Amino acid sequence: xxxxxxxxxxRIPDQIGYLVVSEEGxxxxxxxxxxxxxxxxxxxxMVRTACRFRLHGTAEPPxxxxxxxLEDYVYAVTISGQKxxxxxxxxNQREPVNV
Amino acid sequence: xxxxxxxxxxxxxxxxxxxxxxxxxxxxxxxxNGSERNADSLPSNRTDEQALLTTILQRxxxxxxxxxxxxSQGMEQHEYMDRARQYSTKLEVLSxxxxxxxxxxxxxxxxxxHQVLAAxxxxxxxxxxxxxxxxxxxxxxxxxxxxxxxxxVVQFAIP
Numbered sequence: 001x002x003x004x005x006x007x008x009x010x011r012i013p014d015q016i017g018y019l020v021v022s023e024e025g026x027x028x029x030x031x032x033x034x035x036x037x038x039x040x041x042x043x044x045x046m047v048r049t050a051c052r053f054r055l056h057g058t059a060e061p062p063x064x065x066x067x068x069x070l071e072d073y074v075y076a077v078t079i080s081g082q083k084x085x086x087x088x089x090x091x092n093q094r095e096p097v098n099v
Numbered sequence: 100x101x102x103x104x105x106x107x108x109x110x111x112x113x114x115x116x117x118x119x120x121x122x123x124x125x126x127x128x129x130x131x132n133g134s135e136r137n138a139d140s141l142p143s144n145r146t147d148e149q150a151l152l153t154t155i156l157q158r159x160x161x162x163x164x165x166x167x168x169x170x171s172q173g174m175e176q177h178e179y180m181d182r183a184r185q186y187s188t189k190l191e192v193l194s195x196x197x198x199x200x201x202x203x204x205x206x207x208x209x210x211x212x213h214q215v216l217a218a219x220x221x222x223x224x225x226x227x228x229x230x231x232x233x234x235x236x237x238x239x240x241x242x243x244x245x246x247x248x249x250x251x252v253v254q255f256a257i258p
Contacts, residue, residue, distance in 0.1 A: 008217075012213065080208065093220065
């Protein structure tokens with residue numbers, strides 16, 4: 001079961017860690033997020049808050065993925081089948097340079 | 100002729116209507132009694148306006164609870180502990196029923212989590228635009244201020 005969840009996450013380009021979290025707790029973790037229950041808790045709170053946003057009174061949350069963008073990394077978060085998937089990816093984007 | 104108006108009778112009627120169930124310690128205070136006595140002594144000289152003003156004052160005095168004047172009775176230690184225990188038991192019962200409410204289940208945002216997470220990151224240009232918009236909003240909000248045009252406190256002019 002865990003391999004099915006994590007196999008896809010392992011293959012994500014430039015990922016440096018991931019978490020799979022459910023209401024009960026962390027189901028899987030790897031890389032820089034290995035055993036990082038603190039980050040898991042914070043991200044759970046953030047995504048639960050974000051899910052309460054609604055656009056123009058629609059019934060569904062208006063987004064598929066939540067990105068927490070930091071200086072050099074991004075935490076990409078989504079929810080599927082009552083589980084929260086978090087992937088920490090390198091953020092190599094910089095100001096485009098005009099040559 | 101006859102008595103067209105008597106503030107005396109009006110006062111006693113009002114007292115019956117608004118008589119508190121529990122004796123209010125503040126009613127024994129001097130100012131209230133003083134104003135009542137004044138009303139009793141000048142019925143014939145008062146204009147309608149004056150009488151109305153007195154009525155308002157008396158009604159307010161009856162309804163006002165002067166917090167600074169309340170004499171705190173000081174409970175015994177055991178009474179205090181008993182009450183604290185009663186309150187915490189009540190709270191426990193209530194919090195038990197509250198926690199039984201089911202928390203909102205997580206909505207499903209996608210059926211393809213790996214695909215969604217592997218997709219391109221938010222473009223730098225978009226990030227810059229959002230940061231700019233947020234900065235504008237912040238600056239606008241920080242400039243909200245009160246534009247005082249008139250005096251807030253004025254004196255009523257009684258001719």
